[in-house]
Amino acid sequence: MLIVLALIMLVLLLLGYPMMVPLAVGTLFMMFTGMTFFGPDQAVTWMVTGVGSWVLAAVPMFIFAADILTKGHTANRLLDLVDAFSRHWRGGLPITTAAACAMFGAVSGSTQATVVAMGGPMRPRLLAKGYPDSFALALIINASDVALLIPPSIGFIVYGVVMKTSIGDLFLAGILPGLLMSALFIAAIWLVTLLRPEAGPRGTPQPLAERLRLFARAAPLIAVIVVSIGGIYLGVFTPVEASGIGAGLVIVIALVTGGLSRAGFVKAMRETVRTSAMLYMIVIGANVLNPFLAITDIPLALSEMLTHLGLGPYGTLPAILLSYV
Numbered sequence: 001m002l003i004v005l006a007l008i009m010l011v012l013l014l015l016g017y018p019m020m021v022p023l024a025v026g027t028l029f030m031m032f033t034g035m036t037f038f039g040p041d042q043a044v045t046w047m048v049t050g051v052g053s054w055v056l057a058a059v060p061m062f063i064f065a066a067d068i069l070t071k072g073h074t075a076n077r078l079l080d081l082v083d084a085f086s087r088h089w090r091g092g093l094p095i096t097t098a099a100a101c102a103m104f105g106a107v108s109g110s111t112q113a114t115v116v117a118m119g120g121p122m123r124p125r126l127l128a129k130g131y132p133d134s135f136a137l138a139l140i141i142n143a144s145d146v147a148l149l150i151p152p153s154i155g156f157i158v159y160g161v162v163m164k165t166s167i168g169d170l171f172l173a174g175i176l177p178g179l180l181m182s183a184l185f186i187a188a189i190w191l192v193t194l195l196r197p198e199a200g201p202r203g204t205p206q207p208l209a210e211r212l213r214l215f216a217r218a219a220p221l222i223a224v225i226v227v228s229i230g231g232i233y234l235g236v237f238t239p240v241e242a243s244g245i246g247a248g249l250v251i252v253i254a255l256v257t258g259g260l261s262r263a264g265f266v267k268a269m270r271e272t273v274r275t276s277a278m279l280y281m282i283v284i285g286a287n288v289l290n291p292f293l294a295i296t297d298i299p300l301a302l303s304e305m306l307t308h309l310g311l312g313p314y315g316t317l318p319a320i321l322l323s324y325v
Contacts, residue, residue, distance in 0.1 A: 020278065023285025027292045046291055047284045053161045054240060056283065059154055060276040061243030065224075065250040066108030066117070067268035074221065074254050075117040078103045081218040088205040091193030093129055097122045098143040098185040102178065105147025106225045107246070109154045112275065114144035143185050149178035151229050152242065158279060162286045167239045168232055220253045 008029055009022035031043060069075045082103065083096040097118060104114050119140045126136040148155045151171035160167040206214075228246040231237045237245065254260035306316055 018278065018281075020281035020285045023282065024288050027288045031292075043288055046287045049287065051280050051283055051287075055157060055161050055167055056280070058152070058157055058167075058240045058243035059279055060272055061240075061247045062109040062152055062154055062157075063113065063275050064268060064272040065243075065247040066104075066110045066113030067271050068247070068250050068254050068260060068265070069104070069107065069221075070113055070117045070120075071260065071264035071268045074250070074257060074260070075100075075104055076121055077214075077218040078107075078221055079118070079121060081214045084206040084211045084214045089190075091189045093122075093126055094131070094135075094139055094189045094193070095186050097126070097139055098182060098189060101140070101143040102146045102150060102182040103222075103225070105144070105153075105178075106150045106229070107221060107250070109147060109152040109157075110275075111144050111147045111155075114147045115141060118144060139185075139189070143182075146178050146181050146185075149174040149181060151175065151178075151232070152239065152246070154279070157239065158283055162283060162290065171229070171232060171239070220249075224249045224253070 005026045008026040012022040012025060013019075028043065031040065079096065079100045082099045083093070086092045086095045086099065089095060100122070101114050101118050104117050105111070108114060108117075122140060123133075123136050126139070127133060147153060151174055153171070153174055156170040156174060157167055159165065160170050224246050227249065228242045231245070232239055232242050251260075306319055309315075309319075311319060
């Protein structure tokens with residue numbers, strides 16, 4: 001059954017279907033061919049139960065906040081603030097990009113939104129400074145992955161719902177790895193520009209008065225991060241409430257600063273619905289696949305197989321990592 005399931009999922013992925021399709025279709029195919037121990041009624045129950053978790057209500061809120069920031073160009077305030085403190089360093093512009101991706105991820109929790117928000121303004125700036133396009137694209141896409149670790153990560157919310165894990169604990173566990181990943185990005189940028197001086201032009205240092213002005217402009221967005229994440233850890237409100245408060249604050253900031261038009265607001269709502277639906281479908285597929293794996297004892301069989309192979313700790317870890325790939 002494991003071989004059949006793996007082949008079905010692999011073929012669907014190679015055909016270009018999004019991840020939500022292989023997760024569900026492989027299990028449903030085996031169910032209708034009589035290879036499983038449950039019927040359609042049980043599968044539908046798992047689907048409905050999977051998306052019925054109240055914690056998932058936080059997902060569209062965080063996505064909506066990210067879309068509002070992107071459509072209203074309010075995210076540029078974070079870019080300008082980071083750039084004011086790092087533009088005079090070697091590789092200052094790429095460092096600005098990496099740090100701004102981490103800060104935007106701490107507001108939105110969305111990797112895709114971070115790529116869009118940071119890629120739009122930063123890619124032309126990097127190209128204008130003489131950086132190769134391959135370097136600019138790789139930097140923006142990979143630095144945006146920090147949003148998966150730094151709270152409020154939408155990936156953590158989905159994982160917590162599927163695996164029945166505390167969202168607050170996941171958020172707490174992601175802070176240090178997220179900051180470490182950002183620091184490693186910055187260190188890698190510094191090393192690359194050190195080895196290749198032509199790739200690390202420096203800018204003119206900003207005066208203190210200008211830095212303070214830019215900090216004041218970005219202070220409301222920083223306050224959103226502090227209120228949302230701090231409120232969760234202090235027990236003032238739940239992750240769902242934090243998402244609603246964060247989205248509300250972002251809307252107020254965008255309206256007050258004049259960075260959001262009516263057309264941008266409507267477009268943000270539409271894209272929020274589209275992205276949220278995609279994530280909900282992934283949760284549905286995972287909630288069908290997980291019980292199937294548990295009922296068929298496939299994870300237990302795999303662990304016993306690794307045990308009998310006698311790979312030892314240094315051989316077992318690569319095998320586990322290979323299975324995730």
